């Protein structure tokens with residue numbers, strides 16, 4: 166249950182609402198969304214919503230166990246905009262179509278500089294790169310960890326572009342949040358609730374990938390975990406789901422983009438790299454994603470894909486990425502947005 170306080174609610178009124186919830190046996194936390202204070206509880210208590218509705222300073226009460234609350238269009242009908250990297254950074258969910266690009270994994274300073282130079286020249290608005298890699302096999306490259314974060318941060322200072330990177334454990338959230346502009350929660354961790362809570366409380370925007378076997382509802386409820394910790398900066402990422410056909414790595418579910426945008430005000434981006442696993446499909450799926458209403462893309466690029474330590478088979482070269490960007494522009498403009 167969430168009590169949305171009016172923007173001019175006093176600290177005393179907010180404390181009173183918290184006290185009312187505690188009297189009902191609930192343990193409220195304070196969040197913030199677009200300048201309004203939210204008093205949030207995980208559980209419901211019979212009659213508590215009615216009591217809150219009459220309390221001074223409460224604008225409305227959002228109630229409904231097990232259902233989307235903060236992420237739903239009922240809570241906010243207009244599209245949310247998520248700013249990443251401060252006033253000069255990127256805005257997801259606005260008029261701009263945001264392309265985030267970089268290697269799957271941060272490998273070295275030379276690799277990062279080469280890839281970043283290529284994607285910046287082609288017009289990427291944000292950089293990506295994994296320092297902590299959640300690999301299927303324990304024998305695969307696990308990422309450079311903290312050293313990788315430093316290499317990514319170096320590219321952020323060099324280019325001025327915001328960076329997104331994955332965090333895989335709750336204990337690493339603070340460190341990753343300090344060294345990046347946006348946290349990524351990967352497909353394998355979409356329902357790691359301890360991680361979602363910690364990332365939600367970090368104050369950093371979060372890119373939440375859809376679990377590879379998650380329904381749209383489960384995905385949106387995972388986003389709800391982030392938002393109910395007071396984090397208004399949630400961006401969803403469709404990255405493909407498991408199906409029977411091995412012709413592609415996963416099956417990119419573009420209908421999920423349109424459906425998620427119908428149900429939620431949160432921005433939705435598409436990862437055509439991890440979903441298809443095939444460089445020749447990244448371009449067509451990027452164009453299709455823009456056409457069906459996505460707010461941006463997350464694309465793997467590597468300047469020497471054959472030597473990549475992670476997912477080289479799906480990475481675009483710098484030239485291929487530049488070509489996708491050129492072909493993307495007219496589609497983005499046709500749907501009334503800018504690249």
Ligand code: PEP
Nearest residue numbers: 295351352353374404439
């Ligand atoms: C990634 O983007 O680096 C990644 C591992 O993606 P996913 O979680 O979608 O597999």
